Amino acid sequence: xxxxxxxxxxxxxxxxxxxxxxxxxxxxxxxxxxxxxxxxxxxxxxxxxxxxxxxxxxxxxxxxxxxxxxxxxxxxxxxxxxxxxxxxxxxxxxxxxxxxxxxxxxxxxxxxxxxxxxxxxxxxxxxxxxxxxxxxxxxxxxxxxxxxxxxxxxxxxxxxxxxxxxxxxxxxxxxxxxxxxx
Numbered sequence: 001x002x003x004x005x006x007x008x009x010x011x012x013x014x015x016x017x018x019x020x021x022x023x024x025x026x027x028x029x030x031x032x033x034x035x036x037x038x039x040x041x042x043x044x045x046x047x048x049x050x051x052x053x054x055x056x057x058x059x060x061x062x063x064x065x066x067x068x069x070x071x072x073x074x075x076x077x078x079x080x081x082x083x084x085x086x087x088x089x090x091x092x093x094x095x096x097x098x099x100x101x102x103x104x105x106x107x108x109x110x111x112x113x114x115x116x117x118x119x120x121x122x123x124x125x126x127x128x129x130x131x132x133x134x135x136x137x138x139x140x141x142x143x144x145x146x147x148x149x150x151x152x153x154x155x156x157x158x159x160x161x162x163x164x165x166x167x168x169x170x171x172x173x174x175x176x177x178x179x180x181x182x
Contacts, residue, residue: 015174016062019054020069023047027074045119045153047074051091052098052115052161057174060099067091082133086126093125094118111165115158119150 026046033044047070054063071091075084098118101109123146130139168174 012058012062016054016058016066017069019050020066020073023050023066023070024073024077026050027070028077031078043153045122045157046160048094048115048118048122048157049160049164051095052111052118052157053164053168055095055098055102056111056161056165057168060095060103063099064095067095085133086129089129090122090125093128094122097121110158111162112155112158115161116151116154119154119157120147121150123147123150 024047026049030044030046051063051067051070054066067088071084071087075081075087079087095118098114098121101114101117124143127139127143127146131137
């Protein structure tokens with residue numbers, strides 16, 4: 001006897017996969033943008049638009065799966081193991097903080113504020129990974145520059161996410177799968 005898959009779970013899985021695909025494409029596009037100011041480790045973080053959007057519409061488990069997919073695929077396409085390690089540490093730190101802010105303070109924080117804190121913690125996570133790999137905490141001298149970069153990119157990602165979430169709510173894309181946008 002063959003059981004048919006739950007159509008809501010199937011649609012949810014497809015949506016998370018589509019979010020991951022868009023996040024990877026945004027990462028590739030971002031890698032093609034020439035940045036005039038050379039700040040190692042600092043980037044726009046366009047893929048994080050999809051992560052924050054996922055946190056709004058889906059569960060933390062779904063968002064974590066998206067992060068793993070996005071980080072693995074982007075690292076395979078564009079980077080090395082150290083790229084993966086730095087990206088994953090940053091993404092993990094960022095995810096934890098954004099998840100807690102959305103779940104516990106959903107009415108106290110804007111998407112832009114959550115994104116800014118996410119951008120900052122992403123950069124801190126990358127520095128922690130670098131300190132572990134290099135065996136020194138001297139890398140933290142770079143923290144002030146990355147904090148500023150995290151705020152700037154966090155504002156951009158947050159504003160973009162706010163626009164995307166608003167648009168997705170308007171078209172009712174998630175109504176049929178029983179997802180409750182937060």
